[in-house]
Amino acid sequence: MTEDQVQQIVIDIIDEIAPDEDTTGLKPEVNLRDQMDLDSMDFLDIVMELRKQHGIEVPEEDYPELASLKSCSDYLTPKFNAK
Amino acid sequence: MHQSRIVITGVGLTSPNGNSLEEYRKNLLDGVARIQMIDMRYMGPKGAIGQVPAGVCDFDPKKHQTRKELRVGTRAGSIAIYAAREAIASSGLDFENYDKSRIGVYVGTTEHGNVETENEVYNISKFDYDTKFWTHHHNPRTVANNPAGEITINTGITGPHYTIGAACAAGNAGLIQALQMLRLGEVDFALAGGVSESIQSFGIFAGFKSQGALGTHETDPNKVSRPFDKTRNGIVVSEGGCIYTLERLEDAQARGANIMAEIIGYRINSDASDYVLPNPERQAECMHQALAVAGIEAGEVDIVNTHATSTPMGDIQEMKAIAEVFGDCPTTYINNTKSYIGHCMGAAGALELAGNLPSFQDNIIHPTINVEDLDPECALANLVINEPRKVDAVKVILNNSFGMLGINSALILKKFED
Numbered sequence: 001m002t003e004d005q006v007q008q009i010v011i012d013i014i015d016e017i018a019p020d021e022d023t024t025g026l027k028p029e030v031n032l033r034d035q036m037d038l039d040s041m042d043f044l045d046i047v048m049e050l051r052k053q054h055g056i057e058v059p060e061e062d063y064p065e066l067a068s069l070k071s072c073s074d075y076l077t078p079k080f081n082a083k
Numbered sequence: 084m085h086q087s088r089i090v091i092t093g094v095g096l097t098s099p100n101g102n103s104l105e106e107y108r109k110n111l112l113d114g115v116a117r118i119q120m121i122d123m124r125y126m127g128p129k130g131a132i133g134q135v136p137a138g139v140c141d142f143d144p145k146k147h148q149t150r151k152e153l154r155v156g157t158r159a160g161s162i163a164i165y166a167a168r169e170a171i172a173s174s175g176l177d178f179e180n181y182d183k184s185r186i187g188v189y190v191g192t193t194e195h196g197n198v199e200t201e202n203e204v205y206n207i208s209k210f211d212y213d214t215k216f217w218t219h220h221h222n223p224r225t226v227a228n229n230p231a232g233e234i235t236i237n238t239g240i241t242g243p244h245y246t247i248g249a250a251c252a253a254g255n256a257g258l259i260q261a262l263q264m265l266r267l268g269e270v271d272f273a274l275a276g277g278v279s280e281s282i283q284s285f286g287i288f289a290g291f292k293s294q295g296a297l298g299t300h301e302t303d304p305n306k307v308s309r310p311f312d313k314t315r316n317g318i319v320v321s322e323g324g325c326i327y328t329l330e331r332l333e334d335a336q337a338r339g340a341n342i343m344a345e346i347i348g349y350r351i352n353s354d355a356s357d358y359v360l361p362n363p364e365r366q367a368e369c370m371h372q373a374l375a376v377a378g379i380e381a382g383e384v385d386i387v388n389t390h391a392t393s394t395p396m397g398d399i400q401e402m403k404a405i406a407e408v409f410g411d412c413p414t415t416y417i418n419n420t421k422s423y424i425g426h427c428m429g430a431a432g433a434l435e436l437a438g439n440l441p442s443f444q445d446n447i448i449h450p451t452i453n454v455e456d457l458d459p460e461c462a463l464a465n466l467v468i469n470e471p472r473k474v475d476a477v478k479v480i481l482n483n484s485f486g487m488l489g490i491n492s493a494l495i496l497k498k499f500e501d
Contacts, residue, residue, distance in 0.1 A: 019150040044219045
């Protein structure tokens with residue numbers, strides 16, 4: 001799985017959990033919270049959906065890795081590819 | 084001790100047969116019930132999905148909430164927000180410029196959290212009951228203050244908020260709590276009433292069924308709820324919400340508010356006798372005490388809106404209590420609203436009161452419908468059946484709401500006269 005594909009997975013999850021947000025044109029390097037109205041519960045939702053939909057576990061100490069689309073794909077791509 | 088007079092200055096509601104007071108009232112006068120058969124988890128044979136009669140509200144939740152709020156919050160919260168926002172609009176208050184720290188939110192609920200917990204148990208059943216799939220939204224959704232708290236988050240109200248758990252007397256209890264807080268000076272403006280999301284909980288339906296109290300009708304869902312009819316056989320569970328704006332009279336007058344009614348009497352008491360069976364002696368006592376608080380005689384009441392839920396025993400017990408209090412009152416008429424909307428649980432008291440408030444203006448008493456064969460044990464002389472009754476004047480309404488564990492409430496409203 002490519003980093004782009006992983007980023008799309010994250011975007012799809014955000015579309016689902018924060019349906020009022022516009023996810024088109026998100027800048028990969030910029031923190032998601034600086035581009036959208038997301039709170040800590042939303043990030044827990046992202047963690048839950050990664051677990052439910054893809055069987056990917058994100059331990060609490062790694063939550064900061066989900067800060068931006070780029071950091072998400074850096075962190076998650078090896079996990080997807082290790083499945 | 085001087086006690087401020089407390090008045091109603093606005094109302095917002097959603098009931099199975101109306102999303103505004105105007106629509107709801109019109110349907111009550113036109114005899115329009117709106118109960119439907121809905122799918123319910125586990126209520127079919129051997130745990131399959133089954134169908135149950137229910138009252139479902141069709142308000143537009145997106146009118147006052149974002150899609151994310153709807154996803155994170157509860158149905159009870161959504162109903163509460165809709166009713167509260169509509170009530171605020173109805174009150175004519177300059178809400179944006181009002182001191183939000185002086186507004187209190189007091190929402191009656193029969194129960195809260197069953198729906199969300201049932202849904203989560205169902206959710207983890209798809210993952211071998213592994214609780215790591217249990218949502219982090221569960222606790223904020225199920226805390227008892229949820230519906231009231233969602234109103235504050237949506238509106239920016241920073242005064243006190245909580246729910247009042249009072250079984251099916253909760254709608255009245257919410258109003259009584261608000262009245263007391265206004266009189267204590269804790270708040271200057273109150274949002275109060277009751278809400279229910281019960282139709283999303285299979286446990287409510289299954290519980291009534293096991294109790295032998297879940298209503299049925301062979302052909303027509305709109306005839307399941309038929310209080311006082313000889314063939315009645317139980318409750319229709321419904322969702323709904325009704326929130327009022329309450330103010331001290333002097334504040335309402337100072338801002339030129341439209342005053343819909345004054346709350347002149349109230350009482351909550353306890354049967355102290357049984358978990359589910361009503362106690363007519365205590366119900367009558369509750370009404371007598373509310374009349375005493377109001378400082379009026381029983382004969383001055385024009386409408387008694389019954390709690391009757393269409394159960395064989397409950398309706399008879401309440402009529403016994405009403406006969407004891409109002410048996411010698413030739414101009415006191417009796418009606419019921421559940422025959423149209425089912426039992427809206429925590430919203431019942433507040434919604435049923437709303438259905439009668441317009442009588443202060445039109446002097447028409449809405450009937451109870453679906454009475455094809457009046458049960459002689461419920462046959463009080465002034466029961467308004469199937470057709471509206473026009474009278475010379477409606478000046479006082481007594482609203483009964485009773486609930487499990489023997490909680491009784493009676494609220495007395497008067498047409499506003501300065």
